[in-house]
Amino acid sequence: GEDVEQSLFLSVREGDSSVINCTYTDSSSTYLYWYKQEPGAGLQLLTYIFSNMDMKQDQRLTVLLNKKDKHLSLRIADTQTGDSAIYFCAEMASGTYKYIFGTGTRLKVLA
Amino acid sequence: GAVVSQHPSRVICKSGTSVKIECRSLDFQATTMFWYRQFPKKSLMLMATSNEGSKATYEQGVEKDKFLINHASLTLSTLTVTSAHPEDSSFYICSAHTSGGESTEAFFGQGTRLTVV
Numbered sequence: 001g002e003d004v005e006q007s008l009f010l011s012v013r014e015g016d017s018s019v020i021n022c023t024y025t026d027s028s029s030t031y032l033y034w035y036k037q038e039p040g041a042g043l044q045l046l047t048y049i050f051s052n053m054d055m056k057q058d059q060r061l062t063v064l065l066n067k068k069d070k071h072l073s074l075r076i077a078d079t080q081t082g083d084s085a086i087y088f089c090a091e092m093a094s095g096t097y098k099y100i101f102g103t104g105t106r107l108k109v110l111a
Numbered sequence: 112g113a114v115v116s117q118h119p120s121r122v123i124c125k126s127g128t129s130v131k132i133e134c135r136s137l138d139f140q141a142t143t144m145f146w147y148r149q150f151p152k153k154s155l156m157l158m159a160t161s162n163e164g165s166k167a168t169y170e171q172g173v174e175k176d177k178f179l180i181n182h183a184s185l186t187l188s189t190l191t192v193t194s195a196h197p198e199d200s201s202f203y204i205c206s207a208h209t210s211g212g213e214s215t216e217a218f219f220g221q222g223t224r225l226t227v228v
Contacts (some may be wrong), residue, residue, distance in 0.1 A: 035219075042117070043155075043219040044202055088154065092217075097143055097208045099217060101155045 004091060004102040011108045018076040020105045022089035025070060029091035032065060033099070034074045037086045046074070046087075076107075084109045115207050117220025124227055127139055132223045134161075134191045134205030140185035141207035145217075146178075149202040161188040161205075174205045195227040 004024045012018045024032070030051050035043040049056045049063045049072070056063045062075040072089055089102040114137040134144055142163045147155040149208050158179055160168040167180035177199075179191040181203050188207075192199050206217040 034219075041225070042221040042223075045216065045218075048216070097145070097217065098157060098160070099145070099155075099206070100157075101147075104153045 004089060004100050006087075006089060006102040006105045008103065009106050009108070011110060012079050012086070013110050014079060014081055016079055016108055018074075018079045018109075020074045020076075020081070020087050020089075020107065022072040022074075022102050024072065024091050024100075024102075025065070025068055026091055026093050026100065027070065028093055031092045032063075032072050033092070034061075034063065034091045035088045035090060035101075037088065037104070039085075043088070079107075079109050081109045081111055083107060112217075113137075113207075113218045115205065115218045117205055117219045117223055119223060120221055121224045122162075122226070124225070126196055126227055127194055129191055129193045130195055130225060132192075132203055132205075134188045134190070134207070134220050134224075136186045136207045136218075139207075141188075142185060142209045144182060144188040144205055146180065146188075146190050147204045147206070149222075150226060155204060158190075161190075163188075192225065195225070197227045200225055200227045 006022050033048040035044045036046050047058050047061050060077045063071045086104045086106050088104045090099045116135045118133045144161040146158045149155045158173045161180045161182040163182045169175045182188040204222040205220045208217050
């Protein structure tokens, strides 16, 4: 099957780090992505990781990939109120442009 | 990055009417576009793959006669919700892909919020 799961909610204080987790089932996925969706808006690509990588860092964002456990995480350092949004992980299976999205994690940043 | 424009951003229509949503890739050509539907507080569900010059490929459970997809050019795909009903009210998002460079990346439209009254 192709199920991508995330925890539904996460609440952190401003300045703390946020860690959003994702588990997926399709081991053939070539790329894994993190998208941000603000209320009423479309999707904004935050970062992605190729399946042969373990970690990728991009400014405040760190992506960790554990292929053995099919676990992906997104760490946001120094979380700000503007980071409040829904975060979706997504996988793209090899040989296709189809995306399978996770259930989404609603991040709330408390001032 | 590449830009995908979706229009309209919001539409309200009466039950029984049809609504057309456009998805345009503004600065690149897209042979394949995807249409997603997002229910309130839910994830995005792939509805169909839109192929330029050929029929769309629909995901299981999606009615092809209700959700008509046309991909007449390399920069435009349209989704028409026919005989709309209130249960069709949702957020519809399209995506188009470029390839090359470091990754294969999808670019998403801004989404269309459809309300059927």
